[in-house]
Amino acid sequence: MAIAAVDAQQRVKPPKLHPLLRYILIRLGLSVLLIWGVTVITFTLTNLVPVDPVQSLLGELESANPARVAQMREQLGLDKPLIVQYFTYLGHLLQGNLGVSNQTRMPVLESIGNVFPASIELGLSAIVIAVLVGLALGLLSALKQNTVVDYVIRALSLIGISAPTFWVAIMGYYFFFFKLRVVSGAGRLDPWLTPPPRVTGLYTIDSLIAGDMATFGNALQHLVLPSCVLALFTIGLLTRFSRSSVLDVINLDYVTAARAKGLPYRTVVFKYIFRGAMVPIITVVGLAFGSLLSGAVLTETVFAWNGLGQFAYRGATTLDLPVIMGVGLVIGIVYIGMNFLVDVIYGFVDPRVRVR
Amino acid sequence: MKRFPKKALIVVTAVGLAVSLTGCGGGANNNDGKGSSQNETLVAEQTFDLKTLDPARSFELSSGTIIQAVYEAALQFDNGDQTKIIPWLCDYTISADNKVVTLKMNDKYKAKFSNGDPVTIDDVVFSYQRLQGIKGNPSFLLDGVTVAKSGDDTATLTTEDGNAALPYILPGIRVLNAKEVKANGGTTDETDAAQNFLDKNTQGSGAYKVESYNPDSEVVLSLNEHYAGKTPKFKRVVLKNVSGDTQLTDIQSGQTHVAFSLNQDQIKGLDSKSVEVKSVASQRTAYIYLNANPEVNAFTANQDFRDAVRYAVDYDKVYELAGEGASPIASLVPNQFLGAVPKSKAAKRDLTKAKASLAKSGYNGEVIPFNYDSTQNVGGLSVAKLAESLSAQLKEAGINIELKPAAGAAQLDGYRSGKHSMGIGAWGADFPDPADYLVFTPGQSLAKRVQWADGMAPEVSELAAAAVKATGDARGPAYTKLYEKLTEVGPFVPLVQPAQSIVVNKQNVKKFVSTTDRIFEFAKAE
Numbered sequence: 001m002a003i004a005a006v007d008a009q010q011r012v013k014p015p016k017l018h019p020l021l022r023y024i025l026i027r028l029g030l031s032v033l034l035i036w037g038v039t040v041i042t043f044t045l046t047n048l049v050p051v052d053p054v055q056s057l058l059g060e061l062e063s064a065n066p067a068r069v070a071q072m073r074e075q076l077g078l079d080k081p082l083i084v085q086y087f088t089y090l091g092h093l094l095q096g097n098l099g100v101s102n103q104t105r106m107p108v109l110e111s112i113g114n115v116f117p118a119s120i121e122l123g124l125s126a127i128v129i130a131v132l133v134g135l136a137l138g139l140l141s142a143l144k145q146n147t148v149v150d151y152v153i154r155a156l157s158l159i160g161i162s163a164p165t166f167w168v169a170i171m172g173y174y175f176f177f178f179k180l181r182v183v184s185g186a187g188r189l190d191p192w193l194t195p196p197p198r199v200t201g202l203y204t205i206d207s208l209i210a211g212d213m214a215t216f217g218n219a220l221q222h223l224v225l226p227s228c229v230l231a232l233f234t235i236g237l238l239t240r241f242s243r244s245s246v247l248d249v250i251n252l253d254y255v256t257a258a259r260a261k262g263l264p265y266r267t268v269v270f271k272y273i274f275r276g277a278m279v280p281i282i283t284v285v286g287l288a289f290g291s292l293l294s295g296a297v298l299t300e301t302v303f304a305w306n307g308l309g310q311f312a313y314r315g316a317t318t319l320d321l322p323v324i325m326g327v328g329l330v331i332g333i334v335y336i337g338m339n340f341l342v343d344v345i346y347g348f349v350d351p352r353v354r355v356r
Numbered sequence: 357m358k359r360f361p362k363k364a365l366i367v368v369t370a371v372g373l374a375v376s377l378t379g380c381g382g383g384a385n386n387n388d389g390k391g392s393s394q395n396e397t398l399v400a401e402q403t404f405d406l407k408t409l410d411p412a413r414s415f416e417l418s419s420g421t422i423i424q425a426v427y428e429a430a431l432q433f434d435n436g437d438q439t440k441i442i443p444w445l446c447d448y449t450i451s452a453d454n455k456v457v458t459l460k461m462n463d464k465y466k467a468k469f470s471n472g473d474p475v476t477i478d479d480v481v482f483s484y485q486r487l488q489g490i491k492g493n494p495s496f497l498l499d500g501v502t503v504a505k506s507g508d509d510t511a512t513l514t515t516e517d518g519n520a521a522l523p524y525i526l527p528g529i530r531v532l533n534a535k536e537v538k539a540n541g542g543t544t545d546e547t548d549a550a551q552n553f554l555d556k557n558t559q560g561s562g563a564y565k566v567e568s569y570n571p572d573s574e575v576v577l578s579l580n581e582h583y584a585g586k587t588p589k590f591k592r593v594v595l596k597n598v599s600g601d602t603q604l605t606d607i608q609s610g611q612t613h614v615a616f617s618l619n620q621d622q623i624k625g626l627d628s629k630s631v632e633v634k635s636v637a638s639q640r641t642a643y644i645y646l647n648a649n650p651e652v653n654a655f656t657a658n659q660d661f662r663d664a665v666r667y668a669v670d671y672d673k674v675y676e677l678a679g680e681g682a683s684p685i686a687s688l689v690p691n692q693f694l695g696a697v698p699k700s701k702a703a704k705r706d707l708t709k710a711k712a713s714l715a716k717s718g719y720n721g722e723v724i725p726f727n728y729d730s731t732q733n734v735g736g737l738s739v740a741k742l743a744e745s746l747s748a749q750l751k752e753a754g755i756n757i758e759l760k761p762a763a764g765a766a767q768l769d770g771y772r773s774g775k776h777s778m779g780i781g782a783w784g785a786d787f788p789d790p791a792d793y794l795v796f797t798p799g800q801s802l803a804k805r806v807q808w809a810d811g812m813a814p815e816v817s818e819l820a821a822a823a824v825k826a827t828g829d830a831r832g833p834a835y836t837k838l839y840e841k842l843t844e845v846g847p848f849v850p851l852v853q854p855a856q857s858i859v860v861n862k863q864n865v866k867k868f869v870s871t872t873d874r875i876f877e878f879a880k881a882e
Contacts, residue, residue, distance in 0.1 A: 051765055051766050051769040052769050053765065055765060055768045055769045055772055056764065056765035056768055056769075058493065059415050059493035059494070059496075060783075060795070060801060060802060061493075061496045061795070061801050062491075062493050062495075062496070063772055064772075064801035064804060068491065103407050103571075104406070104407050104408065104555075104571045104572075105407075105408065105551055105552060106552070106555075106571065111572060114570060114572070114573075115572060115573070170601055173602065173605055174605055177605065177609065177611075178605050178608065178609045185605075185606060185609065185611040186596075186598060186602050186606060186611070187574075187596060187598075190394075191397060191399045191574075191594040191596065191612075192393065192394045192397040192399075192592070192594070301599045301602075302599065302601065302602055303602070304401075304573075304596060304597065304598040304599070304602055306570075306572050306573030306574075306597065310572065310597075311572055314572065317731060317763050317764040317765065318764055318765055319764070319765035319766075
């Protein structure tokens with residue numbers, strides 16, 4: 001902070017942006033450029049697939065009729081040159097129009113609006129669990145390096161990383177729901193309950209806003225198991241990562257100095273060791289959150305959690321181009337957004353970053 | 357180093373665990389007055405292939421289940437017997453030459469739409485004309501039929517050459533509220549824009565209406581207060597999109613009342629104390645297709661090679677894979693239909709004959725690509741497993757195939773372009789009449805997929821022409837003769853007619869009706 005301030009004063013003359021703000025603006029500009037890049041790539045890749053989407057739309061008899069096939073191509077705009085199709089797509093995109101699903105004829109934006117909150121709810125609760133448990137275990141493991149505690153935690157984290165999600169999900173569902181009956185079944189709410197009035201689309205939050213505690217409890221019961229299953233991999237990852245990150249700083253001079261000053265142990269661990277180890281951990285958390293939001297297809301499938309993953313899967317198997325492009329764009333934006341956020345947090349956590 | 361961290365870490369870990377476990381004690385399952393109570397709600401699980409609930413556009417399995425509960429038709433099958441037609445919204449007569457079907461509103465059944473409007477002949481006429489005009493996937497059902505109102509409560513369906521199958525087609529065509537549909541963009545030509553409206557606001561006279569529609573996750577049905585039939589016990593139906601593995605757990609736990617999409621492997625392991633499995637003959641048949649164009653593949657176009665394949669298949673293994681209720685077929689037509697070839701004539705394995713035919717064909721171990729949709733299930737029979745098994749079976753006879761799995765749209769694309777040498781096909785009947793299988797005769801749509809062109813089998817084409825002309829009692833034998841010949845000389849090897857199974861939780865549902873025509877009637881479940 002101090003160095004940055006001096007730097008800024010020396011270079012003063014025309015009113016300059018605060019370095020942190022300038023840093024944020026540059027990152028923001030880059031993010032917009034990246035999103036445009038994502039549209040080019042998703043569009044190109046989707047249209048390179050050597051399969052005709054019209055076939056999955058028409059029944060056996062209709063598809064045998066060339067006039068009908070041609071008419072369908074025209075209706076979907078597939079008869080125009082690719083470059084024209086791209087600019088039409090981009091034009092619509094700028095007006096917030098992601099097109100209409102070939103399969104259901106529903107606006108893609110509306111469908112994503114229906115499924116994305118489910119993914120956010122699941123991803124958020126999974127990342128909270130993963131960060132709390134993962135960091136705690138990683139820190140404990142590092143502080144107790146080469147003891148039984150360390151070995152056990154390392155073994156557990158290895159299991160977390162290597163156990164196949166699909167299998168864990170099915171087994172978890174079987175035991176915790178069917179055998180032990182400690183959690184609710186698949187889906188986001190019991191079928192006979194009506195979802196709370198929509199504000200955020202997250203059932204837990206919306207039911208709290210509506211003051212409906214019964215629905216809140218039910219939504220939470222449904223949320224617990226899928227988010228634990230989903231968090232498992234990230235817990236393993238974070239445990240290992242925070243362990244090695246803490247070990248990297250634990251013997252650095254500034255930590256030794258802090259200890260030598262006679263600071264309380266608590267202060268040394270949380271203010272010195274943990275903060276020093278934080279920067280690489282933030283990167284991993286950011287990326288992990290991105291993947292939790294977008295890549296939960298298997299967990300979503302087992303728990304009938306109709307989120308973005310299942311929506312994308314269905315779009316892919318039926319070759320529903322507007323859906324595939326829409327999902328690609330959303331996932332691109334999620335990752336770019338996470339990266340942006342991580343960059344900004346860096347700026348706050350580590351003053352060196354924003355000066356450069 | 358020793359004192360503090362324990363406490364701090366215990367706190368952090370405890371918070372973590374608390375967050376993950378809060379749900380366990382917190383919930384309450386009781387109903388808070390919204391919707392119907394728990395025991396008035398029927399929960400059904402299915403793997404969705406939902407595209408629309410517009411009866412004039414819908415062509416999928418999931419929508420079929422819902423449309424049956426929401427809409428009624430002019431005619432229906434007698435308690436699932438697909439050879440016998442009885443009145444529903446209308447009664448009918450057919451002229452001796454099969455050219456004119458006359459519909460008259462049924463005096464004994466005063467049906468009303470969900471908004472209270474009575475069902476009239478105008479609604480029937482509009483629904484039929486809309487089906488024809490908007491050119492959706494099911495439009496072909498009324499190809500060549502002229503629909504006209506002929507009196508206050510009568511209408512005529514006229515065909516130029518006569519169509520004896522027409523009464524068997526009508527139970528599959530649903531009747532909508534013409535006034536409402538028209539007011540919301542509905543027309544009888546391609547400008548029709550009522551699909552999105554109909555997805556969320558069904559306009560039928562069936563026991564239920566749609567309360568909410570989300571094609572990716574769930575569809576909720578609630579009671580049609582004006583329903584003319586017996587009021588159903590379940591006032592609300594929630595149909596959820598759930599994967600097979602999860603359905604398996606849910607149906608045993610009582611979380612759901614009916615599971616629609618379990619495969620035969622999953623059904624085998626069920627405990628009969630908690631669930632009841634109901635299998636009915638499906639309207640689908642599975643077969644091997646072989647390309648008839650020598651330029652695509654010289655062997656599959658060769659009759660001797662096709663015979664070798666027919667004798668090489670181990671049918672017993674195929675039936676075993678298809679599970680309980682599956683049955684042999686001697687042609688592509690399901691056994692319960694008029695015109696089916698008796699299943700006693702189904703092909704049987706004979707490796708000696710297979711090898712002899714193979715020798716005659718000049719085949720010498722060349723690898724033949726074998727295409728199939730790896731995601732497909734035909735009435736609980738996994739096509740991927742079938743393909744793997746067939747590969748081993750054909751190998752025993754000396755035929756080498758290379759498995760080429762592809763998912764959904766990708767398989768469809770290759771298959772429809774007519775470039776596949778060989779693969780697995782499945783056909784579900786659009787209506788229960790042998791006329792629906794004419795598409796497999798030379799030069800017709802399904803035969804084109806394997807490039808079996810007009811003139812390649814004149815004897816089959818002649819029999820087809822004769823069958824179409826046959827009327828009354830002569831129809832069945834004429835079609836049987838046709839399909840027997842088609843199986844003998846054609847590029848299709850019929851494999852099996854799988855069963856269609858549903859699994860019902862006994863605690864939740866005490867009584868239900870399940871027929872070939874309607875696999876599970878929500879309105880009749882108790």
